[in-house]
Amino acid sequence: MTEPLLVLQDRSPIFPSDPHAAAENRDAFQRWAVKMEYDGTGLVGWQKQNEGVSVQSLLEAAATRMANGRPVSSITAGRTDAGVHATGQVAHLDFPADMNLAPHIVRDGLSYHLKPNTVAVLQAARVTDKWSARFSATWRSYLYRIINRPAPSALGATHMWHVRARLNLDLMRAGADRLVGTHDFTSFRAAACQARNPVRTLDSLTVERVGEEIHIRTRARSFLHHQVRNMVGTLVLVGRERWSPERITAALEARSRTAGGPTAPPTGLYLTGVGYNPDPFADQISSD
Structure with missing residues (x-):
């Protein structure tokens, strides 16, 4: 397994701020939304942990360097697990109010200080404090x-799940259809999931073959802990014809994790997007 690189070079801030203004605006901040991609191999996931390197710790360290050593905190749209990747993760950062920032400055400054770790900022946008x-x-x-x-x-050993047996996509699609909609997903969430309500509404769940790969895509307002990986593990059982699609309905109705299928490994999972209305990144172009 590739080890994470936690290398934060001793670079002078690219965009220094005024220390006198900082003293007068110690509690003031400007909030920025950032869209990121990262390779989760070797990382402990999004959230900071007592041990190991997280995406959050890398991002906040990079932002703090931009802020001339002043701490910058972050909140994410979704906490990905260890080994999970992202192509469209979103977080917000609270920079000191006195910093002279623009979208390209935040994007390029964070990406500069994140090197050589496998985390990059794709876009940045100023948002309201709320x-x-x-x-x-x-x-x-x-x-x-x-x-x-x-x-x-x-x-792709750290970016896909290898399943040797040919999977029956028709059966997998029939099983996926039974998961779409509003259900109690107790049977498809981690035993340690802390969500108060196990009911979620799954907007879509599709299965398609792309060459030698099978892509399973899903979208919802929110997901339970391990819900996507547990649904994938169950659909693979259906695709291997070890489960019937009807058994998925029985698993939902059982409302017990023991009734659901196995948890798919984290290596094949990607957080691909987060939706907002309005979208803070909508008016940006990639060539600035």
């Missing part, structure tokens, strides 16, 4: 990648 990456989100989307062939992937 905007929240977590609570302002209207949906979240995920992709799960399965390499479905006899031979494993030499290049």
Whole structure:
């Protein structure tokens, strides 16, 4: 397994701020939304932990360097687990109010200080102080990648789940249809899930073959802990014809984790997008 790189070079801030203004505005801040991608291999997930390197710790360390050593806190739209990747994660950062920032400065400054770690900031946008990456989100989307062939992937071992047996997509789609809609997903959440309410509304859950890969995509306003990975593990049982699609309905009705299928490994999971209305990144172009 590739070890995470926690290398934060002793660089002078690219965009220094006025220390005198900082003293007068110690409690003032400006909030910025950032869209990120990252390779979760070797990381402990989004959230800071007592041990290991997290995406949050890397992002906040980079932002703190931009702020000339003043701490910058962050909130994310979704806490990804260890080994899970992202192509469209969103977080917000509270920078000191006196800093002279612009979207390209935040994007490029954070990405500069994140090197050589496998985390990059794709876009940045100024938002109001009440905007929240977590609570302002209207949906979240995920992709799960399965390499479905006899031979494993030499290049994608940490980015896909290898399933040797050919999967029956028609059966998987029939099973997925039974999960779409509003259900009590107790049978498909982690035993340690802290959500008070196990009821979620799944907007979509699709299964398609792309060459030798199978892509499972899903979207909902929010998900329970391990819900996507547990749904994928169950759909693979259906695809291997060990479960019937009807058994998924029985599992939902059982409202017990023991009635659900296995948890798919984190390596194939990607957080692909987070929706907002309005979208703070909508008016940006990638060539600035």
